[in-house]
């Protein structure tokens with residue numbers, strides 16, 4: 001049976017799962033960037049850039065309303081900002097773990113141009129941090145042109161509820177992009193499985209000094225619906241043009257969809 005949502009060890013229901021996920025990210029926030037780059041050998045940077053480029057058509061429109069939800073320490077947000085024009089409406093960058101969001105805001109927040117020799121800094125694109133739960137976004141219905149999320153969706157306590165909430169806040173014709181890990185098949189999948197289940201948690205433990213978070217990562221990827229089931233779930237939530245584009249042999253991939261213009 002497909003998992004309804006993330007269930008960290010010991011979490012009996014959606015509410016306790018969400019609390020456990022938030023606490024986990026609060027606790028690893030200081031080491032999160034270092035761990036990410038070490039564990040992925042910096043391939044994560046390519047994934048964020050590639051995902052951002054997929055939505056270039058929306059991002060180049062200065063008035064486009066864009067949300068990066070589960071933004072964490074903001075690396076996808078930074079990749080999105082690179083494609084925004086000067087003076088563009090700020091991107092909204094949301095997360096429910098304050099310690100992650102604070103680190104993100106240091107990277108993507110508005111730069112103070114006072115006293116700076118670089119006057120152009122004043123209209124440089126930036127993002128606004130919002131402390132928000134992806135399942136209960138503090139946003140009006142039909143208000144966004146684009147929602148993107150990287151490696152956060154898998155952690156939601158209820159995937160269908162997450163898609164429903166994304167659908168609610170997207171304008172008709174609005175785009176959705178979900179970058180997530182997956183489990184490739186074949187020989188590559190076997191080799192990667194050994195790295196993911198054995199090597200990665202051990203490195204995570206060594207750098208972080210904590211057990212839970214990097215044991216949770218492979219378990220959460222294993223429990224996440226495979227691409228065809230996830231695409232079907234997006235369709236059931238009312239989206240159209242639902243698709244999955246594998247990245248790096250299918251270790252990760254980008255789910256894309258659109259809220260229909262007419263229902």
Ligand SMILES: C[S@@+](CC[C@H](N)C(=O)[O-])C[C@H]1O[C@@H](n2cnc3c(N)ncnc32)[C@H](O)[C@@H]1O
Nearest residue numbers: 025070071072095096097100133134150152155
């Ligand atoms: C693995 S990190 C990914 C961060 C960033 N997007 C990246 O690509 O590095 C997952 C993030 O999702 C956030 N998150 C998980 N569930 C959430 C929810 N229900 N609402 C908001 N943020 C959530 C966590 O706090 C964490 O910062």
